[in-house]
Amino acid sequence: MQKTQNKAVEFQHVDKWFGDFQALNRINFSVNEGEIVIICGPSGSGKSTLIRCINGLEHYDLGNVKVFNTTYTAQPKGTVGMVFQHFNLFPHMTVLENLILAPMRTLKLSKYEATERAIHFLNRVKIADQKNKYPIQLSGGQQQRVAIARSLCMKPKILLFDEPTSALDPEMINEVLDVMTELASEGMTMICVTHEMGFARKVADRVVFMDQGEIIEVASPEVLFSAPKMERTKTFLNQILVH
């Protein structure tokens, strides 16, 4: 796939503290349009904090986070979508209502247009037959696919994934990863925090390893997984790849 060199996201010297604890330490990093970047690292290393700075869910103390060379707030509504570990579907709405809410209220689409769009994306994640069910009636994998469809309904240019498969039972992980792989092959810019190394190998352009709020190493998956340069990366990969 041809990749343009337009920067979708750029971190410039970003620092963030939670009290005395430095959550992000001098982050300099950018993601090109159409690129798939996987972020991994031990828990508490700042991976989630990093991607949450992109769409304003976290504030940072120093530096800049740019989205398409300006700020996130200057972008058209819905430019950056996000998929969460715990799905965060709206429990009191049906699947369809979950999907049409933001297109109607944020993008001001008519109910007809929003529904048409919602059905299209529900078909894409192969769950259109569940459209009138409530989230509680679906399995975890189905809920996460609904959450992905809900993000897609805003026609985002960048999709952030915050450990999208960590809350799922093992047998449901693949149905979610399949949807993500398909999105990747269509040129979506994706930044994923995940420990699914098989998925990273298959789709990632680059893998970022973080520890203690710092980016330790960035490399293509082949290089990072087989010949990591840094000692900390080796230790971490040994811990998770040993099984």
Add this chain to the structure above:
Amino acid sequence: MFFTLIKQALSIILQITILLFGVAWLLNSGAQEMGYTWQWHRIPDYILIYDEGEWWRGELIDGLLVTLELSAWSLLATLAIGLTTALLRLSNSIIGRIIARSYVELIRNTPLLVQIYLLYFVFGPVIGLDRFSTAVLALALFQGAYTSEIFRAGLNSISSGQFEAAKSLDLPLLSTYRYVILPQVLQKTLPPLTNEVISLIKNSSIVSVMAIFDLTTQGRNIVSETAMPFEIWFTIAVIYLLLTLSLSALSALLEHRLGAQWRIQ
């Protein structure tokens, strides 16, 4: 199966009958002790009157309508005040939090009767409110303080993930509250909110001190004219009871409607 149902029904009817007889006997012997004569036959005159080929509302029904109107307006104002206070209490504004906190503590820790007197005699004339509006304001200010704490608990119970999901979809803040947060808060807080509505209706009887012709005031007037306090007060109690019981039933129905499909089992 059929037989057991009949048996259960009969047993329930029997228990209720025994209970009613017990209460009636207690009342009757109490009244006899005092030399009181019951005049229950006069009560219907105060509910519905048939005169010159037409039905007329009795004084108690007039009072009930005033109580209903008063309670309905107060309820609306209570919900508005309660929600605003809860949102202020959870806001980032220090001044907002201080105002909300002081309001709740001030109202919760002083008697309603004192508040009503203050509003009616001191503040009412200054801000130029009529008697009915002053009553609505007094009740709403009082009940709003309690309701705000219910809303606050409800808002706190919504996981931050709901706010984050809405934000990640760039949903405007107003829509986030209207479509995502408040419907969930309402479903979760309906049982304690029902409590507040019921106590609002009962507290509305206190406004009889400011000469509003609600159910309680009408009752007091009838008692002073007829000298049959027990019949009148019992009747009034039953009317309040029917009113609040039907409210409880409505709330149970609404709770089921709001959450039957999606509530976590």
